[in-house]
Amino acid sequence: MSDQGQGPAVGVATKGPGGSGTPLLEIRDLSVSFPLERSTIHALQGLSLHVRAGERLGVVGESGSGKSVTAQSVMRMVPSPGRVTSGQILFEGHDILGLSSAAMHDVRGGQIGMIPQNPLSSLNPVITIESHFLEVLSLHLGLSKAQGRQRAVEALRSVGIPDPLTRIHEYPHRLSGGQRQRVIIALAMACQPRLLIADEPTTALDVTIQAQILELMDDLVASSNLGAVLITHNLGIVAGHCDRVVVMYAGRVMETATVFDLFDRPSHPYTVGLLRCVPRLTRTRSRVFETIPGLPPQVTTISTGCPFAPRCPRAADRCRTETPPLEPLAPAHLVACWDPVDQGAAVAK
Amino acid sequence: MTGPVAQSTNGPQAGGDRGPLLEVHDLVVHYHIRGPGKVVRSHETVHAVDGVSFSLGSHQTLGLVGESGCGKSTTGRTVLYLERPTSGTVRFEGRDLSSLRAGALKDLRRHMQIVFQDPVGALNPRHTVGQLIAEPLVLHNLVPRRQRRRRVEELLELVGLPADAVYRFPHEFSGGQCQRIGIARSLAVEPALVVLDEPVSALDVSVQAQILALLTDLQTRLGLSYLFIAHDLAVVGQMSDRVAVMYLGKIVELADRDPLYARPHHPYTQALFAAIPVPDPVASREKARVVVAGEVPSSLAPPPGCRFHTRCPLAQERCRSEEPLLRTVGDGHDVACHFAEEAVRADPFGTLVELRA
Numbered sequence: 001m002s003d004q005g006q007g008p009a010v011g012v013a014t015k016g017p018g019g020s021g022t023p024l025l026e027i028r029d030l031s032v033s034f035p036l037e038r039s040t041i042h043a044l045q046g047l048s049l050h051v052r053a054g055e056r057l058g059v060v061g062e063s064g065s066g067k068s069v070t071a072q073s074v075m076r077m078v079p080s081p082g083r084v085t086s087g088q089i090l091f092e093g094h095d096i097l098g099l100s101s102a103a104m105h106d107v108r109g110g111q112i113g114m115i116p117q118n119p120l121s122s123l124n125p126v127i128t129i130e131s132h133f134l135e136v137l138s139l140h141l142g143l144s145k146a147q148g149r150q151r152a153v154e155a156l157r158s159v160g161i162p163d164p165l166t167r168i169h170e171y172p173h174r175l176s177g178g179q180r181q182r183v184i185i186a187l188a189m190a191c192q193p194r195l196l197i198a199d200e201p202t203t204a205l206d207v208t209i210q211a212q213i214l215e216l217m218d219d220l221v222a223s224s225n226l227g228a229v230l231i232t233h234n235l236g237i238v239a240g241h242c243d244r245v246v247v248m249y250a251g252r253v254m255e256t257a258t259v260f261d262l263f264d265r266p267s268h269p270y271t272v273g274l275l276r277c278v279p280r281l282t283r284t285r286s287r288v289f290e291t292i293p294g295l296p297p298q299v300t301t302i303s304t305g306c307p308f309a310p311r312c313p314r315a316a317d318r319c320r321t322e323t324p325p326l327e328p329l330a331p332a333h334l335v336a337c338w339d340p341v342d343q344g345a346a347v348a349k
Numbered sequence: 350m351t352g353p354v355a356q357s358t359n360g361p362q363a364g365g366d367r368g369p370l371l372e373v374h375d376l377v378v379h380y381h382i383r384g385p386g387k388v389v390r391s392h393e394t395v396h397a398v399d400g401v402s403f404s405l406g407s408h409q410t411l412g413l414v415g416e417s418g419c420g421k422s423t424t425g426r427t428v429l430y431l432e433r434p435t436s437g438t439v440r441f442e443g444r445d446l447s448s449l450r451a452g453a454l455k456d457l458r459r460h461m462q463i464v465f466q467d468p469v470g471a472l473n474p475r476h477t478v479g480q481l482i483a484e485p486l487v488l489h490n491l492v493p494r495r496q497r498r499r500r501v502e503e504l505l506e507l508v509g510l511p512a513d514a515v516y517r518f519p520h521e522f523s524g525g526q527c528q529r530i531g532i533a534r535s536l537a538v539e540p541a542l543v544v545l546d547e548p549v550s551a552l553d554v555s556v557q558a559q560i561l562a563l564l565t566d567l568q569t570r571l572g573l574s575y576l577f578i579a580h581d582l583a584v585v586g587q588m589s590d591r592v593a594v595m596y597l598g599k600i601v602e603l604a605d606r607d608p609l610y611a612r613p614h615h616p617y618t619q620a621l622f623a624a625i626p627v628p629d630p631v632a633s634r635e636k637a638r639v640v641v642a643g644e645v646p647s648s649l650a651p652p653p654g655c656r657f658h659t660r661c662p663l664a665q666e667r668c669r670s671e672e673p674l675l676r677t678v679g680d681g682h683d684v685a686c687h688f689a690e691e692a693v694r695a696d697p698f699g700t701l702v703e704l705r706a
Contacts (some may be wrong), residue, residue, distance in 0.1 A: 062553035063524075176644050206416035207580065211624040211640040233553065236626025240633035259630040277558040278628045279583035281704070285590060285606050289562035292555035295523055 022093050023050035024227040025074065025195055030087030032069050032078055032251075039300040043069040043082065045251040048326065051195065051227040056218075058242030058259065059231045060274075062296050066251040067231045068117075071199045074229075075114055076104050091195065110140040113188030115198040119181035119205070123172035129156075129183055130168040133190060140191040155186040159216055178209035182216070189220060196221070196228045202237070214241050235278050239263060244332075247271050250297050250307035253326055257333040267329055267340040270308045306337065314339050368443060369404035370574050371428065371461075371542055376401045376437035378423050382649075396648050397423040399598035400437070402675075405591075407541065410568070410575040412589030412606070414582055414621075418648055419595040421578045422466075425544045428576060429461050430454060441542070459489050462535035466547035468528035472519040478505075478530055479515035485537045504533040509563060525556035529563065536567065544576045549584060561588060582625055586610055591681075594618045597648055597656040600675065604682035611704060614678055614689040616697055617657045623698035638699035655686065662697040663688055 032044040044066045051057045061067045072078045074089055076096065088095050096107060108114075116122045123132060133152035137143040143151060149168070156164035159182040172180055181201065188196060198217065202210035218241055221228045230242055238245055238259065245262045247255045247270065255268040266272045276290035294311040297303070306312070309319040318338050326336040378398040398420040405411045413421045426432045428439055430446045439446045441461060449457060465471040472481055482501045486492045492500045502512045508529040519527055528548060535543055545564065549557040561584065567573060577588050585592055592609050594602040594617065602615040613619050620641035627633045643660040646652055655673050658664040667687055675683040678690070686692060696702060 062555060178644055206645070207624040208416065208620060208641050209644060211626075212642075214626075215640055234626060235554070236628040236633075239628045239630040240626050263628070263630050274554060275628070277554045279554075279557075279561075279581065279587055280628065281583050281586060281610060281622065281625065283583070283587050284610075285587065289558045289565065289587075291558040291562055293559075295525065295556070296553065 023052045023090075024055075024092060025229070026050040026088075026090040027070070027074070028088040028090065030070075030073060030089065031085045032066075032073055032082055033085050034082040036081070042299045042302050043251050044073070044087075045299075045302060046087070047248075047251065047253060049246050049253060049256065051229055053194065053227050054221070054225045055244060056221055056228045056230060056242045058238035058245040059229060059248060060233065060235060060238055060245060061248035062233060064250075064296050064299065065248040066299075067233075067248055068199055069251075070248075071114070071197050071229070071231055074197060075108050075112065077108075106140065109136055109188075109193075110191045111193055112195045112197060113191070113193035115181075115184055115188050115196065115201045117200040117203055119177055119184055122184055123180060125172055128169055128171055129175075132183070132187055133168075136187060136190055151190065152186075155190045156183070158189075158220075159183070159186040160212075161186070177205055178212065181205060181209075181213055185213070185216065185220070189224075192224065194226060196226050197231070198228065199231045200233070201230070203232075203234075210237075217241070235275065247274070250299050250303070252307060253334075253336060254308065255333075255335045255337075256326070261330070261333050265333075267333070267335040268308075268337050269312045269314050269341060272341050273311075314341075370407045370409075370442060371405040371576070372438075372440040372443075373404065373424075373428060374402050374438045374440070376424065376427060376439065377435045378420070378427050378432065379435045393649050396598045396651050398427065398434075399651070401595070401598075401600050402437075403593055403600065403603060405542070405574055405576060407574050408568070408572050409591065410577050410589045412585035412592040413576060413578045413595060414580065414585045414592060415595035416580060416621075416645060418597070418645055420598040420648075421580075421595050422546050424595070425463065425546050425576055425578045429458065429463055429544060431463070455489075459491075459538045460540050461542040461544070462538065462540040463544040463546060464528070464531050464535050464548050467551055468524050468531050469519060471531050472527060474519055476518075477515065478510075478517055478519065478522075481519070481530060482533050482537055485534060489538050491538060500537075504537055507536065507567070508533045523556070525552050525560060528552065528560055532560075532563065532567070536571070539571075540573070542574045542576065544578065546578045547580070548577075550579065550581065557584075564588070582610075582621060594621065597645060597651050599656060599685065600683075601657065601685045602683065603675065604679070608679060608682050612693060613700060613704075614682070614684040614693055615657075615686045616661045616663055616692045619692065619696070619698045619700040620660070622700045622704065627703075632703075637702050639697065641698060663692055663695060 027047055027049050030044050030047045034041040034043060047070060059067050059070060069078060073084060084097060089097050130149060130152060134145060134148045137148040137151055152168055153164045156168060161167050161179060161182055202213050205213060214237065232238060242259050244258050246253050249270050255271045266275055273292040277292060292311055297307050305320040305322060306324050309315040324336045324338045326334045328334050329340060376398055377400055380395040380397060382393045382395060401424055403411060413424060415421050427434050441457060479501050482504055483497050486497055486500060501515060505512055505514055510526060510529050549560050552560060568575060577585060579585050586606060589606050591605050593600045596617045602618045613622055623638040624640060641660055646659055652659050654670050655668040658668040673685045673687045675685045678684050
């Protein structure tokens with residue numbers, strides 16, 4: 001199993017990958033499964049990825065690809081009966097899978113901030129915005145009420161909540177969806193985490209609000225040299241708001257590259273198909289649609305062979321029997337495919 | 350090809366010479382809220398749809414696009430009279446729906462169907478797929494009992510599902526397959542008009558493209574008209590002949606697909622275009638576009654004048670007091686903005702620069 005992208009980032013990286021030797025977060029060969037009554041769901045099957053400080057990593061995939069389980073694993077919040085069956089999750093060089101629950105408390109919400117998908121259900125409806133902040137700030141930083149209040153007002157101001165001194169006393173239902181997501185971002189950032197994990201942070205929001213929230217997150221990452229993992233199904237968001245991308249399918253990494261390489265020279269047939277399916281404004285009223293035939297796989301069996309083979313137009317016998325390893329095509333561009341699409345081949349834009 | 354669903358002979362007399370298939374005039378839908386007064390003050394009115402007019406020709410697709418709360422879904426449901434309008438008229442093949450009795454309305458509904466956003470939630474989990482698809486046939490008493498099974502299989506084939514799906518239940522199918530079942534259900538009665546309310550927004554991109562391809566194919570084969578409701582301008586642009594952009598209960602811009610996507614005139618339409626993430630890392634970093642500030646005001650108390658003036662960088666005094674009416678700025682291109690020409694020149698969100706690129 002090849003280690004991922006240790007070479008320098010190629011292409012035009014807008015933000016250099018920190019420069020330090022060890023990545024901020026490194027997931028090595030992680031497998032997570034959910035034993036059910038009659039079957040077992042293998043949500044992650046040997047996943048490896050890494051993020052550096054100051055880098056925004058996009059994790060894309062369709063539903064069931066294991067994106068959210070990846071986030072849950074890093075937070076050690078995989079819901080029951082799911083469990084990590086193998087692998088390592090190194091945060092600043094230490095395996096967090098080995099941490100005690102108490103030690104994990106400090107990491108979760110303290111050193112690693114999390115922005116969950118649904119801004120409506122992620123705040124406690126019966127306590128004020130202020131109480132949300134005081135809870136995390138006293139837990140992680142031991143701040144007093146007065147200090148916490150001041151910190152909370154600053155945090156709310158930094159995410160663009162107007163009139164934070166008043167808004168802090170409101171209950172969550174008084175805020176709009178976009179404002180609630182801003183509050184959640186402020187909460188995630190309140191303890192100055194070094195890593196931010198955002199799981200579909202804008203899926204529940206309208207496009208104009210989505211654009212505002214993504215811009216805000218970009219600013220926060222840039223100003224505090226955070227590492228960020230942005231989990232999304234939206235390739236448009238990845239293109240505009242990530243430096244590097246991991247494409248997941250059936251609990252595995254299919255391809256990883258800088259965002260420029262991935263869109264310019266996608267190499268895995270799945271990535272190519274996914275990019276062709278994306279609705280684009282430039283496409284006029286069409287009678288022809290690019291599709292990927294078939295359905296995403298059930299991950300109740302550990303597949304031998306490439307999980308994408310049943311839907312792949314290039315699949316050969318070997319693809320159905322042997323699992324392709326994730327191997328470098330170019331520095332920082334890895335692909336898990338026996339027959340990657342020729343880099344020079346034109347891809348429909 | 351004699352498709353499994355040929356346009357029925359006793360169906361609507363679809364034809365361009367008889368005027369548009371669907372005509373909506375000055376549609377208003379208000380909801381009156383009577384609450385205990387804690388969260389929502391009592392006796393307030395939600396202005397869900399506030400004077401919407403459009404028409405739809407046969408074999409055409411009209412896209413209805415806007416953000417949540419703009420009234421696009423309410424418009425879709427009211428067109429079918431699933432909801433009664435507060436005022437305004439809906440004419441289907443020239444007949445005013447408000448003049449029809451319940452029985453006549455039910456008969457007419459055979460020709461106008463809807464596909465819902467949540468493909469799984471729209472199907473009764475206790476019914477087999479066979480029962481689900483046969484239900485409209487039974488309801489409208491269309492096919493003799495003995496031929497029903499055959500007809501259901503035809504419909505399954507039409508939407509690309511295996512014939513053995515008949516005995517299975519919705520939970521055995523994926524979201525995309527459930528949407529196919531929903532489409533088969535709506536097509537069972539051989540409608541002329543199908544309202545598609547966010548038919549692909551709950552689906553993954555690869556599956557989304559499959560459903561859009563299916564809908565396009567069915568339209569060609571069966572001569573359907575679509576009212577295609579969605580929040581995604583890119584999806585609407587691939588499906589529609591004409592597009593209406595809604596904001597807070599009103600149509601702010603209505604035009605043929607190509608002119609609208611080449612030169613959106615209303616600042617809100619421009620803002621919407623600018624907000625869409627572009628799946629191109631180079632273009633999205635070079636972009637000159639500006640994100641619109643603020644949020645959609647409450648439909649309980651829409652702003653006076655132009656409803657977008659609270660977020661519009663070009664807003665003048667006149668926009669705050671005088672409501673802009675839809676006016677023609679080009680061939681079939683209507684805009685509700687006092688300063689549409691200026692908006693095209695000023696391009697406040699950098700939209701036009703980007704669309705030209």
